[in-house]
Amino acid sequence: MRISAIYLSIAVFFVAVLSISTGYAENLRVMLHCGSFPPYYFVDDKVNTGIVKDIFNAFAAETGDTIEFVRCPFNRSQYEFERGKIDIEPMSNPKWRQFSKVPGVYSKSFAVSxxxxxxxxxxxxxxxxxxxxxxxxxxxxxxxxxxxxxxxxxxxxxxxxxxxxxxxxxxxxxxxxxxxxxxxxxxxxxxxxxxxxxxxxxxxxxxxSLDMMIRFHPSKKDAVPRFNKAIDKLLSDGTIKKIYDSYR
The missing domain is CATH 3.40.190.10 (Periplasmic binding protein-like II)
Structure with a gap:
């Protein structure tokens, strides 16, 4: 019985450690506008996924988050962001959203527009x-x-x-x-x-020319540090540049 108890304690310990290491990962809803806006995103393209999807899939591989892409018209997407129904505007700048009811919280820059x-x-x-x-x-x-x-x-x-x-x-x-x-x-x-x-x-x-950042709804501000860490890594190892270059 004592051996079983020991194994049970060990199992509980590892489950707890795993929960701590992944506990911050979330399902994050990222806006994509309707239609195509190449090279950033495409609709029904069997070859090209677009810069936004490629970069956010790379971010997710680093942060452990699950990315859910939500398509809607531009004005609607801004409204849904303000309501907290969309968590992330993938490429933005505070100057663009200074009149929004919910300006948002921004990551560090990862590109230039x-x-x-x-x-x-x-x-x-x-x-x-x-x-x-x-x-x-x-x-x-x-x-x-x-x-x-x-x-x-x-x-x-x-x-x-x-x-x-x-x-x-x-x-x-x-x-x-x-x-x-x-x-x-x-x-x-x-x-x-x-x-x-x-x-x-x-x-x-x-x-x-404006720095491109990730705009988070304030309810997701805790995600900003881990995305900033991912940005640092993907800039330093050239991943973001490779994604951009693949569409030029």
Missing amino acids: DSIVLFARDAVVSTASPEKLLGKVIGTVRGYYYPVFSPYFEDGRMVSHMLENENKLIELLLAGRLDQALMNKDFALYQIKNRNLGDRLIVSKPYD
Whole structure:
């Protein structure tokens, strides 16, 4: 009986140790917007999973968390985040969410997002600064905040033509209904390369560059330290760079 008791004690000890080591792991709901936003995420693509899924799967391998990707329209995803129904916005910056009811808690930076002006080839100006585009109608995405350009939209020095997503912006540029649009550099370059649009669209130099961080709902703030540790490791061993490079 004493031997059985000893074995039972040992078993309980190891279960307790295992619980301590994995007790912080959670199921985390990560927002993905509806549709495709290559190279960050794709819909029904048997070859490409996208930068966001690849990076968060790598994070999960380090943290022990389970990642659940939740798809919904952009505005809806922000609402669900504020309600605590979505735990993570995968790539964000405090400047983008400064007007949110729930700004969130941020990890350290793991990448950089470059913002550019995408021009129809016959509407290119010398620089992408707002001063060179005064009075223009600029294509934007509904619900997005553009730290450099938004003050110009707000006081009427230029007009924001809002559309549902970046794909719509490109279609209006190609149709000649817009001359310029604001968007992410990686997305624009991916579209130009894969749709052979180099003779029709021109990418400006970045007018703004922001650090990309993980935005956590405050209820998940305890996850931030372990994700910061994972970020340090995946940056130092080159994993994040390899993921980005695989889509370029």
